[in-house]
Amino acid sequence: MGSASADGQLDAIIIGWGKGGKTLAGTLARAGQRVALIEQSTQMHGGTCINIGCVPTKALIHDAESRDGAGYDQQVFQAAVQRRDKLTAMMRAKNFSMLDDLESVLLVNGKAAFTGPRSVRVTAGSDELELSAAKIIINTGALPAIPDIEGAQIGGRVHDSTTIQHAQLPKTLAVVGGGYVGIEFASMFAQFGSKVTVLDRGSRALSKEDPDVAREVQACLEDAGAEIISSASVRSISQDEQGATVSYERRGEVHQLQADAVLIALGRVPNTAGLGLEAAGVQTGSRGEVAVDEFLATNVEGIYALGDANGGPQFTYVSLDDHRVLASQLLGDGSRSTKDRVAVPYTIFTTPPLARVGLSQEQAAQQGFQAKIAVKKVSEIAAMPRPKIVGDPRGIIKFVIDARSDQILGAALMHVDSQEVVNLVALAMRQHMTAAELRDQIFTHPSSTEALNEVLAQLG
Structure with missing residues (x-):
């Protein structure tokens, strides 16, 4: 069931091998603590x-991008x-060996459930293992x-974002959901040659983005052959040997x-069912997320939650930062908290990718800011040859x-290399650089970063 004996006292039990958990396991082990993962x-x-x-x-x-518009090809x-x-x-x-090589880490394969505030039972088939520790994460x-x-229900021609990665390439694909996951997969499968239709229940896809930015994303999807149908409320899905049928209502009709296949892309929910949280007295939120404070502590002393399970932003790098917060609590001076986070960026890997950090124009207005806007189409930025170089x-x-x-x-960047440039903008925001200071930085040429010189120069 595991890579080492369960004998001896554990300092910490970590349930789940995500980014935050595996990093914390290594950090605690190197600090001399005995950890079960x-x-x-x-x-x-x-x-x-x-x-x-x-x-x-x-x-x-x-x-998919490397195909440069080639048609449908299953092979x-x-x-x-x-x-x-x-x-x-x-x-x-590699991830397994990084922890397996640490003597004080016990790796256990099985499903864990709390039996109390300091103990869990792990089951794997008919095997059971009881573990206890002062800290459980x-x-x-x-x-x-x-x-x-x-x-x-997932199965047959109906997929989620996991199962569709090993499906046959559909000639036609219906994507239920016009959010980030749905749009990203729509872009990918369209470039593999599938005829993609996105059904979005909102009045427009990517509703969290400003309309002008969302329009650019939609235009690129349409370039790849994907169609987005807005205000589409899905009523039912059926399937047979010939294909799948999605029934949806739009404007009363x-x-x-x-379609050959259906992708359900309506977000992700915390994976906490079956953990036996009630046995430990741990409180959860409306979506099943483990309720935590700014230090990632639950209402039960000694039990913490990090990563997507705690209901925070569902990004790997946020889970990694959760590890820093928790390491500060368990090994450091306890000064780190989730309130330290400023200007956390994200990227949707459409083609080209859309990266954003901070507030949109709409959000800034809602929060009462008097904002000035610097905006420019990439094709019109003279001092940004890299996108033209790479086509x-x-x-x-x-x-x-x-x-x-x-x-x-805030900033929205949709262009070649935006997933890299957004990190520079986020850093500038964290360091309280003004727009003028960022505008006048010296950047390499030809690069995508140097577009910031020209775009911000519009502000004077």
């Missing part, structure tokens, strides 16, 4: 990111899946949300969409600036 699936060693999330999906996206997709699988297997093995991540819609000058750059202080309130 429990994972229910041997295919999830290393966590969601390297196995079914960030790394494998971005590998598939890279291979090309299967070759991309094989490369994905090889990459994740290598990273999974919940790190069980999140799962795709499945709506209460007739026929929405019921429509039928035929994709599409996109938009938009900055939201506090008119009084010249502080950067």
Whole structure:
């Protein structure tokens, strides 16, 4: 069941092998503590990111982009899946060995459930193992949300973001959900040659983005052959040997969409069911998230939660920062908290990618800021040749600036390399650089970063 004996006193038990948990296990072990790390699936060693999330999906996206508009080809997709699988297997093995090599880490394969505030029972088939420790950390991540819609159960032609990575390449794909996951997968499969239709229940896709930014994303999706149908409320899904049918209502009329496969992409929910949290007295929120304070502590002394399970932003790098907060509590001076986080960026890996940090123009207005806007289409930025060099000058750059202080309130960057440039903008925001100071920085040429010189120069 594990890689070492369970004899002896444990200092900490970590349930789940996500980014925050595995990093914390190593940190505690190197500090001399004895740690048990429990994972229910041997295919999830290393966590969601390297196995079914960030790394494998971005590998598939890279291979889709490399096709440069070529048509449907099942063999090309299967070759991309094989490369994905090889990459994740290598990273999974590396993640396992990094902790297995530490003598004070006990690796346990099985499903954990609390039996009390200091104890868990791990089951793997007919095997059971009882473990106890003064500190227990919940790190069980999140799962795709499945709506209460007739026929929405995963199986056959109906997929979630995990199962579709190993499906046959559909000639036609219906994506239920116009949020970040749905849009990213729509972009990828369209570039693999699938005819993709996105059904979004909102009045427009990517509703958290400003309209001008969302329009750029939608235009690029349409360039790849994907269609977005807004104000579409899905009523039912059915499937047979010939295909799947999605029934949806739009503006009072019921429509039928035929497809080879359906992807349900309606977000992710904390994976806490079956943990026996009630046995430990741990409180949860409305979506099943473990309720924590700014130090990631639950209402039960000695029990903490990090990563997606605690209901915070569902990003691997936030889970990593959760590890820093918790390490500060368990090993340091306790000064770190989630309130320290400022200007946390994110990226949607469409083609080109959309990266954003801070407030949108709409959000700034809602919060009462007097904002000035610097915005420019990438194709119109003279001092940004890199996108043209690599053959994709599409996109938009938009900055939201506090008119009084010249502080950067937020930025949306949709262009080649935006997933890198956004980190520089976030750093500038954390360091309280003004827009003028960022505008006058010296950047390499030709690069995507140097676009900031020209875009911010519009503010004078």
